[in-house]
Amino acid sequence: MQDKSAPEEFDVVIVGRGPVGATLANLLGLCGVRTLVLEREARTYHLPRAVHFDDECMRVFQTIGLAEAILPHVILSPGMLFLDADGRMLLDWSRPQTLTPMGWNLSYRFHQPDLEDELIAGLARWPHVALRSRCEVFAMDQDETGVRVRYEDLSNGKPSEVRAGYVIGCDGARSLVRRFIGSGLDDLGFHERWLVIDVLLKRDRDDLGDYSIQHCDPRRPATYVRGTGTRRRWEITVLPDEDSHDVAQPAHVWELLSRWITPEDAELERAAVYTFHSVIAQQWRSGRLLLAGDSAHQTPPFLGQGMCAGIRDAANLAWKLAAVLHGRAEANLLNTYQRERQPHVREFIELAIRLGGVINTKAIEAGLAAGEARENAPVKLHVKKPLLGPGLALGDLALAGHLAPQFELKDGRRGDDRIGYSHVLLVESAATLSSRLALSQARIDILISDDAEGVGPWLREHGIIAALVRPDRYVRGTARNDTELDRLIAAITPTHVPSAA
Secondary structure, eight states, rough: OOOOSSOEEEEEEOOSSSHHHHHHHHHHHTTTEOOOOOSSSSOOOOOOOEEEEEEHHHHHHHHTTOOOGGGGEEEOOEEEEETTTSEEEEEEEEEOOOOOOOOOOOOEEOOOHOOOOOOOHHGGOOOOEEHHHHOOEEEEEESOEEEEEEEEEEETTEEEEEEEEEEEEEEEETTTHHHHHHHEEEEEEEEEEEEEEEESSSOOOOOOOOEEEEETTTTSOOEEEOOOEEEEEEEEEEEEEEOOOHHHHHHHHHHHHHHTTTTTEEEEEEEEEEEEEOOOOSSSEETEEOOOGGGGGOOOOGGSSSSHHHHHHHHHHHHHHHHHHHTOOOOOGGGGHHHHHHHHHHHHHHHHHHHHHTTTTTTTGGGGGGGGETTEEEEEEEOOOOOSSSSSEEBBBBSSSSSSOOOOOOOOOOOHHOSSEEEHHHHHHHGOOOOOHHHHHHTTEEEEETTOOOOOHHHTTTTEEEEETTTTEEEEEEESSHHHHHHHHTSSTTOOOTOOO
């Protein structure tokens, strides 16, 4: 007979219900993992925070079946322009309005409460995923079999506890889970105060434009961002001798905004001073405790990659947790999580810092490392997504760590909708496979040219006959000939954990 006093048991407890925690919970729900999300607040924070995500994030939202629900809440971004103090363009970071190889547009703008509401509503689809609000975690004790998580129900002051196989801290910059791990922070050196101002337009101001504008004025750098609907945002640097409280007062705010809008144009929704940081946690895992999102890394906002990085964390981590919990991999698979994600996020943070340097200086040379110079024209900025760090690469390493494209199926559907959140082997023809049974046992789907015309040309372009793509859509391994293909299939049988793990 079960002890009625024994705590509830879950496979995973997620601390924090923001976009990263909610996305991770949806992915784990998709994997059939018993998950509990504990959130201190009663409801979604109502004011804007993150305002941008990219094609890779939308691909993750597609994976969890929520892209169509999210689409009505977003607008496409044409990109960002960097102007000097006289209004001359320094950097042109325009974004194409066509679909990328990910199957989505490169840049979306959104209102964070709208996104969070859709992600949270999506959790109701999974009977094995529970969400408890107004619950503040205060202790975590791990042993060889799991973690005892203690929390207070803030609605009645009563303490409770549950048991979990793993605990994931998606609990932000002041992460309690990070403190229990005991991780320090690597400081990349960027710490600046900026006044973030969100307004709601009361009348049309089409002249403000749809591009984000970085005003690279050394006297007072500023950023303008077009939001969804009537929302507009300005981020304005706070000078060293200014008081954070005083600068956020309405009279001062309107004085700073006067070069763009007046109180007749808009109403203030929020004005607050934030310190933008650039830090990375040194340790993302300690036994059964792990970090994701802002608890693991914080980036200046100039690339719009802060939330995106956390969504990538969730996509990388969820399938690995599921494999371990379902007995398909050893726990050391989780060691690849930080090894793969940390170099990726560090490269994005370093680029954001360099762009912050451009915004804060009148010397265009500071930005040349990030762009491509053209005679008598602004520097054209192209941001290439970083590669994953070394972790689970198999076989030929030429494409390892690169994102695989999303192919359109012959019936018009997107390829990921058929594949789901699982591995897939891309081959020109199924006839080249000598071991279909091994792939089936390893839960690996097969996508061939008969399914999607683009598969064959993509393989030939890269000089390979097959590519193994992970659930997070990164290439895990490739094969250039039948011998390498047999080796690749042998390496991914259910009992195998790569030595890199």
